[in-house]
Amino acid sequence: MEKKLYRSKKNRILFGVCGGLAEYFNVDPTLVRILFILLLLGSVGTAALLYLLLALVMPEEPEEGGEVSGEETQEE
Template identity: 50%
Template sequence: MKRLYRSTKNVMLCGVCGGIAEYIGTDPSLIRILWIILSIASIGTGILAYIACAIILPKDIEIN
């Protein structure tokens, strides 16, 4: 079962974009670029969405 988490491996700020990339199986850099474009195009709404995701999404727990 796939679950959406903040990544602990692909982290730049909070791991939100890395977690989304791991969830959909793509490159985290692509998600980061798309998120930046969204933030610019929506006059800051993308930044608020990122902050909300950073607060709401749990961190990925690595089980050894």
């Protein structure tokens, strides 16, 4: 199965970028958030711009099970 990078729906605080990175690299989301905060403090705003760009570029995690397409069935 191919691994894809998505914004997380489960591990989200703002846009789910840090949660999505944590799920992709299989690490704790808290560690990713702490590393991002340290990067934010040391980068004079570059990390904030990077976060916003990732929030725009990364697709949101798809629903579990996928979307149902085709005709709907009705029970009588």
